[in-house]
Amino acid sequence: MDFLVQKALDGDHRSIARLISLVENESPFASQIMAHLYAYTGKAHIIGVTGSPGAGKSTLLDKLISSFKGMGKKIGVIAVDPTSPFSGGAILGDRLRMQDHALDTDVFIRSMGTRGSLGGLSRAAYEAAMILDACGKDVIFIETVGVGQSEVDIVKIADTVCLLLVPGMGDDVQVMKAGIMEIADIFVINKADRDGADRLAAEVNIMLDLYGKKAWRPPVIKTIAETGEGIDELSKALLDHRQYLSKSDEGKKRFYSRIKMExxxxxxxxxxxxxxxxxxxxxxxxxxxxxxxxxxxxxxxxxxxxxxxxxxx
Amino acid sequence: MDFLVQKALDGDHRSIARLISLVENESPFASQIMAHLYAYTGKAHIIGVTGSPGAGKSTLLDKLISSFKGMGKKIGVIAVDPTSPFSGGAILGDRLRMQDHALDTDVFIRSMGTRGSLGGLSRAAYEAAMILDACGKDVIFIETVGVGQSEVDIVKIADTVCLLLVPGMGDDVQVMKAGIMEIADIFVINKADRDGADRLAAEVNIMLDLYGKKAWRPPVIKTIAETGEGIDELSKALLDHRQYLSKSDEGKKRFYSRIKMExxxxxxxxxxxxxxxxxxxxxxxxxxxxxxxxxxxxxxxxxxxxxxxxxxx
Structure with missing residues (x-):
């Protein structure tokens, strides 16, 4: 066990994957592993990426991974699919696009389905993120198909929450925006070449001006993930938000409440x-x-x- | 308190609403109320209606309400919006369409947002359903904007789970279908006048034939909620499924596991x-x-x- 943990801490992907599985399957060693790794955590930037089905999360993530790799960052991805009751190594068609990066030694990708029990999923994702953090990943993306509770949960895990919206997704998206206002740090209008992108961006901005009283004013960024348009701006916003957290009380507050929750x-x-x-x-x-x-x-x-x-x- | 419970049991909507609020807000009387009402439960047909945002759940529900009202049934609706972190009486634009029924003494409508804590929402919905059951509603619809954990949770509450799919919603819907196969008792292809409706229905049927080993073979029903097309067939399928549950072991099994979970x-x-x-x-x-x-x-x-x-x- 010690040997496995040491290899994971040295950055070996197979060892990291085994640690995550042990913890995910509630091995008797899980608490011991997590307790040991805890001292190594706290260095990574954990980014939550969420939005409705079809919003283009995977494609956007793909581009973001390339962008952060270009900065020399080591990257971890936890792709959470709360719609799948199958745990562990579920093969999700959607994830295949990220396989370009899968052979890459600097990018670690892990899919997770629900674990049957409420709360089990966000727990497993949190622990996987902690493991990746301890094992030297600089940036950890948690992607979730979230139009539900998962979005609210992700905020507890992530340093920065990034919400994808797409023009022309109908009424419920409007409702969603109201609910999610509180938890998104960055708004992304993806597929921004579609009709209604500007109006959607304007609506979000109006809402933010109405309800936003926080020191961090979430930016609204238009992207076209397919072509890579807007990705640089989004990467910069992600770095900016991290900077903001490190310099303000907000970062400390989130860290405190995360530890308490933990x-x-x-x-x-x-x-x-x-x-x-x-x-x-x-x-x-x-x-x-x-x-x-x-x-x-x-x-x-x-x-x-x-x-x-x-x-x- | 006794007076309030008695009025609720007699079917008074304002009293029912107050009971739900007391339980939802974790009043000190909550357990006492629920324990007392328990003896009156077990008569209603609880139907979960779920599907992606924009699938047309509210419109469909509207038509289903009219259909069941036509059969002389007393109806309760719990509209769960896990995307809204605001609890209680959140005004959801989407719900307004159901207001035609709101003045109706036979239809009780209640909206619920998330309650901050994981699990809190399904819990609150469950208890509201139990209250409505005890208070004489024959059919209780639980509508949820579910592309997440909420779908998996709803199955634990509902006798019959009804999943709405819409043609042309993109990749993730395909993924969703795989995950939700297990929990849906009836598949509805709504907006069936759109391109791809027949193909989607065929795909679902193929999946059901591949994975379905259950005694109940979920029907795949095409509807156009806006015009009411297919609603009669859907109503019949809902009644059929209830019939099936009452005559088979499956109904007993669900009831057992619900009580255990409770x-x-x-x-x-x-x-x-x-x-x-x-x-x-x-x-x-x-x-x-x-x-x-x-x-x-x-x-x-x-x-x-x-x-x-x-x-x-």
Whole structure:
């Protein structure tokens, strides 16, 4: 195990991949690995890239990877697909485009599906990001097909959140914009050669002026990922935001709240294990029948188990 | 409180709305209310309606409501918008279309945004559905803008999951279909007058034939929600699926696993409260500084708190 961790810290991709798998599969060594790696974290720039299906996230990411590689950065990508209930090495057609970089020793790419349980995904993505950070990646992209909770979760993981919008995606996108206003640090209007790009950019800017009271005013950047247009500007904005975080209280605040969340999440997960165990112990056919027949209700059952956990301890 | 619960059970919409708010806001009475209502649940048909933004969910729902109303059913709608971090009474432009039914005493409509915490949303939707069930609604629709985790969660709540697809939504929809295959009971190809509708329907059918080994073969139904085309067929399919559930083991299995999940969720939530309390108690500046300076790691901190929780009990 020590040897594997050391090789990963030296930047060996196969070792990194194995560490991520161990942690993702909740190996008994997972906590030990993460605890050990923790001292090496805190150097990477973690960038969340999110947006509706079809917004062109993968293509944009492709171009961003090239751009950051040009600056000599070592890059990690975590491609999260919350729509896929299949965990681990799901083959996603969409990811294939990134395969150009897959053979590259400076770019590490990992796909993740949901892990069945709510919260499991953002947890796994967070830990993978921490591993990549510890193992020397300078920039870590977390891409997510996010029109859901995943966007809100990503903000807790990423230093910089980048939201892709596309002109002409209909009503719900308008709704989405309102909801996501709070969490995006950079707005990207992709496929900016489409009709309505300028109007969409203007709308976002108006919203930002209306609701934005933060020291960092999110820029709205038009790109055409296919041709690479706007990528330089976007790369610069990403670096700017990182600069801003390092110089302002905001960066410290995010770091603090991430660490707090981190401890809380570990606590919840560990306790969840205890709860599941105890629940399995007392969840027999008789009890389920009583619940089905409504002779007892779930709240009373839960109350009894809780009493039991804390008295047994 | 007793009076409010009684009025809600009698079908009074304002009382129902207040109960949902109490539970949603985690009132101290929440568990008591839910425990009391539990005996009245189990009669409604809970239908999840999900699909990408712009798939036409609200319009379709509108037509389905009219269709079920025509059968004399009392209807509840929970419109979940995981993209909105604003909780409670968020005004969503999209919902306005359903306002025709809002004045209707047989249709109860409720919007929900995310509640900040992962899991909070599906929990709140579940409890709202239970309340509506107890209070005499025959059919409960849970609509969600789901291209994410929410879809996977909805299956745990709904008896019947209805997935909307639209022709020409790009690559990611293809990916989505693979991920969602497992959880949809009915596939709807909406906007079926668009190019590619037949091809999309054929693709879904092929996938279903390839992967589907279940006793219920999900039908693929073409609709044009705007004109109402296909709605009768869809209504019939929804009734058929309910019939199937009531006659097969599948219905019992879903009910069992829902009850199990219910108890487990309550347990987790209650324990999360304990964790948060204890963590707040010991989370001081000194500890956070030690974490930031990496003199200690989150796993070790969590381990100590856990030891403390179980010894103190």
């Amino acid at each position: 401890v809380e999440e570990i606590l919840k997960r560990e306790i969840a294990k205890v709860v599941e165990e105890r629940w399995k112990e007392c969840c027999n056919d008789e009890l389920i029948s009583a619940l089905c027949a409504k002779r007892i209700d779930p709240y009373t059952v839960a109350g009894r188990i809780l009493g039991d956990i804390f008295s047994r301890g | 108890v487990e969720e309550i347990l987790k939530r209650e324990i999360a409260k304990v964790v948060e309390e204890r963590w707040k108690e010991c989370c001081n500046d000194e500890l956070i500084s030690a974490l930031c300076a990496k003199r200690i790691d989150p796993y070790t901190v969590a381990g100590r708190i856990l030891g403390d929780i179980f010894s103190r009990g």
